[in-house]
Amino acid sequence: MAIILDELDEKLLENFRGYVVKKDLVQTLKVGENVPVFVLEYLIANSCSTRDEEAIKKGMDNVKKILSQHYVNPEESDLIHSKIRESGAYKIIDRVSVRLDPKKNTYWAQLLNCNIKNANISDKLVSEHEKLMLGGVWAIIDMKYDPERKHGSNIYPFVVENIKPIQLSNFDNSRFIENRKNFTKNEWMDVLLRSSGIEPGANGITERLKMLLISRLIPLVEKNFNFIEIGPRSTGKSYVFKELTPYAVVISGGQATVPKLFVHGTTGKVGAVGQWDAVTFDEATDRLFKDRDAVPLMKDYMESGSFSRAGAGGEITGSASIVFNGNINQPVETVLQNSHLFSPLSDEVNNDTAFLDRIHFYLPGWEMLKFAPEHFTKKFGFSTDYFSECLKAQRKLNFTDAIDKFFSLGSHLKQRDTKPVKKTVSGLIKLIHPDGQYTQKDVRKYLVFALEMRRRVKEQLKRIGGMEFWDTNFSYIDKENQEEIFVSLPEERGSHLIESTPLAPGISYTATSDGENMALVRIEAALVNGSGKLNISGVSNTGVRENIRNTYLYIQANEKKLLSEQHSLKNYDISIQVTTLLGSNISTGAGAAVYTAIMSQIYKKNLKPGLGILGNISIGGAVERVVNFADKVAMLSENGAKNVLVPMDNLNELQDLPPSVLGNTDVPFYSNSQMLMQKSILND
Template identity: 70%
Template sequence: MITLDNLDNKLLENYRGFVVKKDLVRSVKVGANVPVFVLEYLIANSCSTDDEEKIRQGMENVKKILSEHYVNPEESNLIQSRIRQEGSYKIIDKISVKLDTKKDLYWAQLQNSNIKDGVISDAMVSEHDKMLMGGIWAIIDVEYDAYSKDGAVLHPFVIKDINPIQLSSFDNSKLITKRKEFSKGEWLNVLLRSCGYEPESEGMSHRIKMLLLSRLIPMVESNFNFIELGPRSTGKSFVYKELTPYAVLISGGQGTVAKLFVHGSTGRVGAVGQWDAICFDEATDKIFKDSDAIPLMKDYLESGSFSRAGTGGEITGVASIILNGNINQPVETILQTSHLFAALSDEVNTDTAFLDRLHFYLPGWEMIKFSPKNFTNSYGFSTDYFSECLKSFRRITYTDVLEEHFSLGSHLKQRDTKPVKKTVSGFIKLLHPDGTYTKEDVKEYLEIALEMRRRVKEQLKRIGGMEFWDTNFSYIDKESQEEHFVGLPEEKGSHLIENTPLQPGVCYTCTSDGDHLALVRIEVVTTQGSGKLNVTGLSNTKVKENIKNTYQYIKANEKSILNSQHSLSSLDLSVQVTTVLGSNISTGIGSAVYMSIISSIYKKNLKPGLAVLGNISVGGAVEKSINLADKITMLSENGAKTTIVPMDNLPELSNVPASVLGNTDVPFYSNNQILMQKGILLE
């Protein structure tokens, strides 16, 4: 007995003939090599009904076709023999083509049939040129010709006809006109069921639904640059592998100039001109086989075009680029020690010019791990129809929609504005194909767009420093003139510097090694002893010298620094140095160490959220801090309420972003007495 819910009935009422019961696909046991769109192509017309008997008959027919014509890899010899015996045979297989430049002809390769040198005409290759780029699934007529030779070598398998497994004609008007029969929530569920997901299953919050839906944006928006990094088993590549014949998966390390951009000898445009979306699977291992593909990809990600010597000028493409990969650590751990691009392959994970061109960073760590209960048994659009709908939406744009009601904040540059507008446009195409939407709809999509682009920018700031300081993304409601700021879920509560009074002996600072910053926590514990200094948490000898010099300065000036009740000769000091965030610690921590030692000896709390920059030399001179603006910014973003800075750094204060100075007080000091006055919490 088939049980239908209200949404099933609505779909059958409005889209009969275009929908299919999704569990039928899973019930057809044909092996893992058959994409969903191949199976649904075969069952959509015969099984788009709620009549159990018709569904049963339709499924029997589908199973018969598959058993007789679909090729399982282990049956390749049997199929080749059947083609020979019958002279001509129709099969369902994935066909690709390679050019033999030595003989100036093409050879067809049938994936599961294990035919590697099938004869195919130039005209057929021209008609179905995607066979040259990863191949296509098709119903293929193969003929056996025992006299077909290339010299003395027999090539008996001849491709006579190809029918790609996708609709031969398409009209999206029905999808658009009937959209009004569904609420926004119902339509979102329809789209997710069409992808095979069950939106009403456990764990499917509205946010998860929207994140799942966002995986379709590269299919409806041309030149959309999308990245998703997260745990395994979250279905990152499912959409691009199974649901559409217009996307191609490229395995890690297989991205060559010829395959992606243009073939040097033939001048044929590569994947960017052939597909709607190119998904680099396992981008955490390696993306490109040729190192010279990287600059071409940067050009393409930026403008949708590239130029290559000998190709006769600029070449354009419309393919969206997707990078998928696995993150094995908790995101909190990654953010404490590194950045969220670190999992990408070494060729690009610190290349800010490459990473800055990514439009949308989907937080894969939020996605649910899929189990059978998360896949739907209900109706959804058949994937051949659905994929054609997605493709048809690429011809229209809604990139100016947000300007009807909102303007973007000052921190968004041109490279940020474009991704935000394209993301909003993509959501409108998917959820409002009839062009009917509200201000609240646009606001929801705008906030998602700002978050996903800001995630890119925040990681660039961790890698590249002040060049990417402007990450405080916002939008302004044109009607109320109210400005709204959009944060990142993973950054909430991540203030690493306590906003309560610091315990005696605890102080924070920031060091820099070139462009690489480290947020450092210093903790000093003082006990009665014989004047020993013990430093832990450090391997850098120069930083250890930094600490020893500060200690020696206090020891040499005990009478002026400490009162008569305290002497370093009767105290043992343990100094623990911890890198809380960022790269390896560097020198320049003397002033923070001084503050920690004195507050520990006197058992005095320091101000809430206190950080100290600069160094005190053996002679007591205050040395300025390098990379001041970067350091203050990093400290501020991680909770610093007060950052005390050497007076010699005063001219550089103008380099610190105004938004940072609005959150963090920056007093100056010229000697150790003023430093203590401004850091100790008054009782």
């Protein structure tokens, strides 16, 4: 009896028989066996790569038999030692690696689950299977026990007689490349997803979601690719790096040390960045590094793929991609309103702009589905050992020049932006067009996607670091017609926080900065009949409260000039509510906005639409110059301000504002409190 196949199953069996596996068979075995997926899929692909249901059943029984008789669980290591000794020879499934011992001029094999550190192995086997020296392979291993084997006075009785790798020990990716032509682009994307265990036809899997899921594979095909995904739990952020490849390592939060990551100071042995294709930091919202000096080394490595370490003998290079996965516990709108999209990261790096600027790709994890059983495929896909080898082979290719054939990049993209965009496009071509056959339409789609993912990084840097990162208006130019197209972010659309309609009496907006932290602030003044009390709420910062109080005292001291008799402060109690709309650390410098809010409330005058106000008014009435002028104007402009009133003393800094700000926002100046009110109030 044959199982029911769809057209894509038929194509896969026709083009890749022996290298594909029915993915639900893996899930069936995975529940009962604590075995790596790629081991299971290797065994299943060899026994069950068919459409015949009876043959699949027999194949599964054979796989179960092999596992029960030969797979070694770590807790059984002593028992296995005994079985090898008592039998003289025994077949096992384990991960075997080899190191050279130059003092004894011999190779030693190490078996992971068996906990055998020094097993004898022949030079011939080592030369036949080079990966034994590159981290090891999973294999069906013929073991022998020989108590006569000695080195000096020590007995080393365990002998590796033969190896049948479960991972492909020799690999040719020509079939992967050549047979790609037999699939359409959409079919091939579905093959990639099914090979990753995901059913592309499941409810909720949109075309955009397919692109996001496939992009998780980019760090495995692109060398030195720095990738971050922050999103809700149960979206499969780490699955690719834990289960789909033996060439990635996952490091738990806080466990990364300099020797483990980079280089051992005593032995000079290169760490994970030189041994793996991808180093993944799981739970990156926890502490990342155990050693404080790992951060500067990681910055160097993420920038150039190399690092220098005292005593390590000069510069050391690696090709591992760096991946950060973390959880976000709030809606993205809330995070954007209160801080920035790197804020969930560990405190070591979440405000370190130099570190964060080295990230090439920010995947919006909040768009991912929480996976349910229906989202896992029951169809055929590449077996994991074959798929992982295909991905690894693509690392040797380079399509970073693909953009240049059709497009150029806009002026806001600096070198540190251009590199990530080109690497992202290259990675997507390697995955979706491994044969290098792509069109201008394909490249355009990948380019827009890449610009979005890098711009997400840059927009958050702008929130943290201000004007240094202001150039975020990413675009590309079509070389055929010179048309420039700008790329926006889904989460930034409609984010204007300052009303474009006339502001109600008592409402004003300003921006503050303590030199590092920017804040967008809403001031609301309310009046009730009373005896001249001032109430301040929404802020605990002593300097800000003093700022507000000084503004109130200025009005009080100049009542005869500023207020009519019936509007005297003696007749009111005034409440000032301070609300931080963006950022977290409000600072001083809000006096002019407070003054405008109070005066407009007293006289019941609307303020101009989209109005922002900068500057401070001292108790004596002096208008104080704004510090971080350009950053503050830019922040107000970006969040909807059409007019930003600023002190005359900042006039010579107008030239520091980006053209995009001046194009969207007028910047009139004032030199005293009367002029401030004249330019703020909406004329009837």
